[in-house]
Amino acid sequence: MPPVSPYQPSLLRLLHGAMVVLVPLCWLSGFVVYSNQDGRWGRLAWVIPGEWIDIHGTFGVLLWPLALLFALYALSLGRSRLRQAANAAALIALVLAVGSGKLMNEAWLRSGQLDHLVYGAHLTAWLLIAAVVIWHLTAVLRRGGRALASSMLQLQVRANDQPRHWPSQVKTWFQRRA
Numbered sequence: 001m002p003p004v005s006p007y008q009p010s011l012l013r014l015l016h017g018a019m020v021v022l023v024p025l026c027w028l029s030g031f032v033v034y035s036n037q038d039g040r041w042g043r044l045a046w047v048i049p050g051e052w053i054d055i056h057g058t059f060g061v062l063l064w065p066l067a068l069l070f071a072l073y074a075l076s077l078g079r080s081r082l083r084q085a086a087n088a089a090a091l092i093a094l095v096l097a098v099g100s101g102k103l104m105n106e107a108w109l110r111s112g113q114l115d116h117l118v119y120g121a122h123l124t125a126w127l128l129i130a131a132v133v134i135w136h137l138t139a140v141l142r143r144g145g146r147a148l149a150s151s152m153l154q155l156q157v158r159a160n161d162q163p164r165h166w167p168s169q170v171k172t173w174f175q176r177r178a
């Protein structure tokens, strides 16, 4: 019998997919902001022109509400997956990066104020999320190979897992807890 390929619920894939797109965009644009405005521990050899603080802020504004929904999903319907340490670490790093980002004041970097505690926390979270996403990916590949990794990126949806089934999936989770 051929091995059964893993299947991820469509709501998880949608929210997780938003993280897979937006987290790297935030990370890369954040790196350009760091290089242009800070650069204390090294910077790119050239300045990439553009309003990078605004660009990074726009990605951040798109990320935070979706990260909130993703975190709520992970803590409820997806909770069993958080028994994997690398999944739980990815969620914690995401919350730290988004939370510290929400507390950032864009005027600080524009006026060269680099010593705010919140900015230090945001930079640390930025480093942490890179390390943790590498760990998360390595752990997924080690546990289930390419089949598990690609199950999170596939687009096919089972007949009983259409968007119209999401409310009843959430309701069932709450009913089981009651």
Ligand code: HEM
Pocket (backbone or CB within 6 Å): 012, 016, 019, 020, 021, 023, 024, 073, 074, 075, 077, 078, 079, 080, 081, 082, 084, 087, 088, 090, 091, 094, 133, 136, 137, 140, 148, 149, 150, 151, 152, 153
């Ligand atoms: C870019 C940032 C990423 C973050 C913040 C992230 C975060 C997470 C979190 C928190 C979970 C657990 C979800 C739950 O509890 O329901 C998870 C699961 C998973 N992620 Fe990611 N992830 C990222 C990137 C990726 C990438 C690029 C892949 C590969 C395609 C991937 C593949 C998976 C898989 C296969 C699972 C399910 C693992 C399992 O069943 O234990 N992730 N991810």
